[in-house]
Amino acid sequence: MSTAGVGGAGGARVQIEGVHKSFTLDGRSTPALIDISLEVQAGELLCLLGPSGCGKSTLLNIVAGFIPPTRGRVLVDGTPITGPGPERGVVFQEYVLFPWLTVTQNVEFGPRLMGVPAARCREITARYLEMVGLSEHATKFPVQLSGGMKQRVAIARALANSPSIVLMDEPFGALDAQTREIMQEELSRIQRVEHKTIVFVTHSIREAVYLADRVVVMTSSPGRIKEVFPIKLPETRNRFAPEFTHYESEITRVVKEEVAKVHE
Amino acid sequence: MIRALALVAFLIVWAAVSYGNRSLQAMNPILLPTPGEVVAVAVSLARDGSLERHLLVSSLRIAEGFGLAAVTALALGVLVGLYTPARLAVEPVIEFVRPIPPLAFLPMFLVWFGLGETSKVAFITYTTFFPMFVGITAGLLRVDIMLLRAAASLGATRLQLLRRVVVPAALPGIVVALRLGFGLAIFVIVGAEFMGADAGLGHLIMEGRVFFNPAQIVMGALLLGILGSLVNGLLLAAERRALRWRALR
Amino acid sequence: MSTVTDLVQWGLRGASQPRRRALALRVGAVLAFLGLWSLASGLVVLLELFNPIFLAGPWLVLGKVVQLAANGELWEHVGATLLRVLVGFTSGAVLALALGLPAGHFRAVRNALEPIVELFRPIPPLAMLPLFIVWVGIGETSKIAFITYATFFPMFLSTVHAVQQVDPLLLRAASSLGARRTQLFVRVVLPAALPEILTGIRLGVALSFFVIVISEFIGAEQGLGYLINDGRNFFLVPQMLGAAIVLGLLGYGGNALVVLVERRWLRWEHPASA
Numbered sequence: 001m002s003t004a005g006v007g008g009a010g011g012a013r014v015q016i017e018g019v020h021k022s023f024t025l026d027g028r029s030t031p032a033l034i035d036i037s038l039e040v041q042a043g044e045l046l047c048l049l050g051p052s053g054c055g056k057s058t059l060l061n062i063v064a065g066f067i068p069p070t071r072g073r074v075l076v077d078g079t080p081i082t083g084p085g086p087e088r089g090v091v092f093q094e095y096v097l098f099p100w101l102t103v104t105q106n107v108e109f110g111p112r113l114m115g116v117p118a119a120r121c122r123e124i125t126a127r128y129l130e131m132v133g134l135s136e137h138a139t140k141f142p143v144q145l146s147g148g149m150k151q152r153v154a155i156a157r158a159l160a161n162s163p164s165i166v167l168m169d170e171p172f173g174a175l176d177a178q179t180r181e182i183m184q185e186e187l188s189r190i191q192r193v194e195h196k197t198i199v200f201v202t203h204s205i206r207e208a209v210y211l212a213d214r215v216v217v218m219t220s221s222p223g224r225i226k227e228v229f230p231i232k233l234p235e236t237r238n239r240f241a242p243e244f245t246h247y248e249s250e251i252t253r254v255v256k257e258e259v260a261k262v263h264e
Numbered sequence: 265m266i267r268a269l270a271l272v273a274f275l276i277v278w279a280a281v282s283y284g285n286r287s288l289q290a291m292n293p294i295l296l297p298t299p300g301e302v303v304a305v306a307v308s309l310a311r312d313g314s315l316e317r318h319l320l321v322s323s324l325r326i327a328e329g330f331g332l333a334a335v336t337a338l339a340l341g342v343l344v345g346l347y348t349p350a351r352l353a354v355e356p357v358i359e360f361v362r363p364i365p366p367l368a369f370l371p372m373f374l375v376w377f378g379l380g381e382t383s384k385v386a387f388i389t390y391t392t393f394f395p396m397f398v399g400i401t402a403g404l405l406r407v408d409i410m411l412l413r414a415a416a417s418l419g420a421t422r423l424q425l426l427r428r429v430v431v432p433a434a435l436p437g438i439v440v441a442l443r444l445g446f447g448l449a450i451f452v453i454v455g456a457e458f459m460g461a462d463a464g465l466g467h468l469i470m471e472g473r474v475f476f477n478p479a480q481i482v483m484g485a486l487l488l489g490i491l492g493s494l495v496n497g498l499l500l501a502a503e504r505r506a507l508r509w510r511a512l513r
Numbered sequence: 514m515s516t517v518t519d520l521v522q523w524g525l526r527g528a529s530q531p532r533r534r535a536l537a538l539r540v541g542a543v544l545a546f547l548g549l550w551s552l553a554s555g556l557v558v559l560l561e562l563f564n565p566i567f568l569a570g571p572w573l574v575l576g577k578v579v580q581l582a583a584n585g586e587l588w589e590h591v592g593a594t595l596l597r598v599l600v601g602f603t604s605g606a607v608l609a610l611a612l613g614l615p616a617g618h619f620r621a622v623r624n625a626l627e628p629i630v631e632l633f634r635p636i637p638p639l640a641m642l643p644l645f646i647v648w649v650g651i652g653e654t655s656k657i658a659f660i661t662y663a664t665f666f667p668m669f670l671s672t673v674h675a676v677q678q679v680d681p682l683l684l685r686a687a688s689s690l691g692a693r694r695t696q697l698f699v700r701v702v703l704p705a706a707l708p709e710i711l712t713g714i715r716l717g718v719a720l721s722f723f724v725i726v727i728s729e730f731i732g733a734e735q736g737l738g739y740l741i742n743d744g745r746n747f748f749l750v751p752q753m754l755g756a757a758i759v760l761g762l763l764g765y766g767g768n769a770l771v772v773l774v775e776r777r778w779l780r781w782e783h784p785a786s787a
Contacts, residue, residue, distance in 0.1 A: 066685055086691030096686040100704040100781045110690035113700075141781045161690050270628025295648055348527030356539040357546045363768070364761030367726045368738070371745040372753050376567060409524035416521045425520055454639040455727045459742075466640075473643035481644045489636035496635070 013165055013197040014040035014063065019072035021058055031222040032058050036072070038216065038225065040165070043195040047212035049202060049251070051259045055223030056201045057169055063199060064090050064167050077164055086110060089163030093170045095150040097142040103129070103153050104138045110161030128156040131190060148179040152186070159190075165197040172207070184210050192235055205255060209247045210237055217251060220258045227254055275299060297479035305483045309468075319487070322453055322464040325381065329388025330449045334442055336389075337396035344397075345404030345434075346426070358398065366391035367455050379460040384453075391452050396445035403437020404430065436507050443499045450492040465491075547571050569750045577751035578759060591759065593735035594725060597653065598767075601660025602721040606714060608661065609668035616669075617676025617706070618698060627673070630666060638663035642728055651732035656725070663724045664717040671713025675706035708779055715771040722764035737763075 021033040033055045040046050048056040061067045063074050065084040073080050076087060084090075089110075097106050108125040116124070129135045132152035142150055151171055158166055172180045184207060191198065191211075202208055208215045215229040229251055233243060282298040285291055309315035344351045370387055377383035407430050415429045457466025465484050472480030519527070530538070554570035557563060581587035616623045642659050649655040679702050687701045729738025737756045744753040 064685075064689060066688075084685065084688035086689070088689060090686065090689040092682060092686065094682060096680075096682045098683065098686075098701070098704070100707070100779075102781075109687070109700075113691045113696055141784045143782065144784060157690070167689075270632060274629060274632055345525060351527075352530070352535070352538045353542045353545075356542045360543060360546070361761075363765040364757050365723045365726055365764065367723065368741055368757040368760050370727075371730070371742050372750070372757070375745055375748060375750065375753070405525050407525055409521070412524060413521045416517055420517075422517050422520070425517065430525065451637045451639065454637050458639075458643075458727065459730060469640055469643050473647055476647065478644060478647050481640075481647065485636050485640035485644070488640050489633075492637070493635035 011042065012039040013042045013077060014038075014199070015075040015078075016040075016059075016063065017072050017075065019059070019062060019069045019074065021055070021062060021067070022070045033062075033069075033223045036223070036225060040197055040199055041213075042197050044213040045191060045196075045198040045200060045211055047200045047202060047208040047215045048218060049205065049208045049215050049255065050218030050223065050226075051220050051255065051262045052203065053221045053262065054218040054258070055221060056203075056218055059218075059223070060167050060169050060199060060201050063165075064088055086114070086161050087164040089158035089161055089166045091151070091154050091158050091166065091168040091171045093173045095142075095147070095154045095174075097150055097153055097157070099142050102139050102141055103134060103145070106142070106153055107157045107160050109157060114161075124160050125156075128160045131159075131193070132156045132186065146179075147175050148183060151175065151183060155187070155190070159194065159196070163196075165199065168198060168200045170201050170203070173202075180207075187211060188235075188237070205248055205251050206239070209233075209244060209251065210239060215251060217254050217258075220261045226258065294476065295478060297482050301479040302483045302486070305477070305479045306487070309483075318463055318465055318468050319491070322457065322466065323491075325384045325388060325456075325464065326446075326449045326453055329385045330392055330446055332385070333389045333391075333393040333396060333445065333449075337393050337400055337441075337445070338438075341397050341400030341404065341438075345401045346430075351401070358394065362394055362398075366394075366452065370456060370459070374460045384456050384461065384464075387456050388449050388453060392445040392449050395448060396441050399441025399444065400438050403434045403441060406437060407433040439503050439506065443496070443503060446499060447492070447496060450488065450495075454488065566748045566750050569754060573751040574754045574758065577749075578755040581752075581755070587759070590735055590737050590740050590756070591763070593733075593739075594729065594737045594760070595763065597656050597660065597728075597736070598721045598725050598763075601657040601725075602664055602717060604657070604661040605664035605721075606668055606717055609665050609672055609713075609717070610710070613669045613672025614676060614703075617673040618702065623673065626669075630669060634666055634670075638666075638724065639727060642731070646732065656728040656733070659728050660721050660725060664720050667720060668713045668717040671716070672706075672710050675709030675713070676702060678709070679705040708775075708782065711771065711775050711779065715768060715775070718767045718771055719764060722760065722767060726760065 016036055016038040019033060019036040020031070022029045022031045024030075036059060038046075048059060050056050058067070062069050063076075063081070065081050065088065075081070081088070098109065101109065104125055107128055108121045111121045111124055125138075126135070129138055132155055134149060134152055134156070137145065137149065142153070145153065151174075154171070172183045175183060188211060200208075200211060209231060212231050215231060217226045217229065218224065219226045229247065231247060233241075233247070238244060279299050282296045285296050286293050286298070306315065309318075340354075344354050366387075369390065373383045373387040373390070377386055411429050411433055412425055415425055420428065453464070454466040454469065457464035458470045461467045465488050469481050469484035472478060472482075472484060522528070529535075551570045551572065554565065554568045554573075557568050558565045578587065581590075612622075612626060616626050638659070641662060642655075645655040645659045645662070649658060683701050683705055684697055687697055692700060725736075726738040726741065729736040730742040733739040737760045740756040741753050741760075744750065744756070
């Protein structure tokens, strides 16, 4: 997964500047995120990794525009964000496909909203369905699909809308172990073609090392950035290579410190 | 809190419209009774004891009819729930009778039982029996098979399975069915007392129409509403206490 | 009664019967019911238990219905009842949707409307029928208005609930695909709320048939309810039972219609596997 700046001013696609987030419950304010500052480069896959409750999903939701930060701001392509928008595609852990629409209709949802002419919509949809390997299931309804298939549709749907960045919140968390590994390979393959800027939340270290260009390890609640690991591995990764395992152990050591704090 | 505010707001609007109508004479003032008039009717009826009488009569009919139906529905429901051939025999017949609105049989009950108390009670029994019976059987049949398997693997005998698993597991569904049945009884008693009755809240309301006294109609309706929600509230509270284990989160 | 082995294998439902057997049992049960009915009415005549008009056998009822159908009377009454139900229910449904959709979506509207609805809910709608008659007279309007009133509340409440329970994640997904406010409502909220809205509609239909009878008892010259009550005067039990059964059939038909609509519009819930 190359970090080559694709087109334009190859550089930071997303700038997270001094983001703080606190939640108020019964008048008391609980901090969830403290002073997060991060840049995501164009074309890179950045992983947010950390123990439960560290706020990684909260951070993603802030970048997605679903919740506002208490302090600080997020810029995408230089513009501060004010809410959700099509330039930030989202893939949810629960898939969240529109159950009343077919696979095709789900994937073309974004372009159709934007008023893209029907013929072009069909082209785009066909392309992405092929990319995720679901062309034969184009007319099925979500209720007829397995978990892995649903998630592929979700990915196709997000990509078909040509977002500047794709945000993924533990997208493979609901899948069984085998399907999960297959989906990781799928995503890796797609990324080699598309070179999308992706922010990926996970609590699986293996997954992070397999997919990411950089891994951001967060502290336990309240979340801060603990350490950033650039992953210098080839595009096609071998899970059993010694370099891979080395990264795994390094990161595991750091994460374990934080996990211990949660269970204190 | 909001309910109380809404009540007050509604009363104010009602009072404003009805009293305003009186001065502006926009509509025949009799048609739009004021809150004061409604209360006045209630008071005058209470004074000569007839309000009590009507309340009692209606309540008695509901209690008897519902009670009879509940006992029968429980007995038959348990039989059908636990004994599959019974269910297969009874189910189609129930499907046949169910779509017919019970009120359509009201005149039949009047023909069969005359104009006295029996016809009203019998009618309430008939009306509330079916939905309660269906609800009770559904509650029993819905018992999760996994619970039975778990208990059997812990050594439960048939009787123990029924007593210690089926009954507690089906209880919520049964209680809900009974509560809904009661609601239906209140729903339907008015209609039953419209015709061939000389006592009861429904009769009071119908009288209000015959003697062109909308204030009486409104009073009767409100009284029914209050009675119904009080009893429903009591039943809900009893239900919550009995099924405490569900609410714990 | 089931043994433990049966219970752990099939639960309380018992083993599922092969289709033929189940069908035979059902038909058999209905026939047995009709048979018992005929037997009972026959015995009444034979043993002179009481005046036989009180228990008319199924054949008498069927005969009466056929007679009324043949001479056209039945259709008049069916038409009258159907018209009232149709207009009343449609008005109730339109009102329930027109108020329920905004109420579900906008907290302000909901806060304004819900308390009023909650106030009227405990009062059995039947209790208001005489009020409608006093206000609008005894004609068609009062009957139709009454059905509108009776069906409005449950349909309104289920519409509000349907809109409220739409998964917020669906809205987030659509926003991240570029949907704006109106698009969110039309393209996400409405389709997501549709199943529950249709369930409410189905209940409204059932309710219309439930309450129409009583309004046709009082001050009507036509309609199935009128037929039933009219039969009371001369103990025309076959007429009373027959009209009741026809009413039941109409209600069943109305329900089946909504189920058909549900199957078409909600195909996505149970699609036939390709």
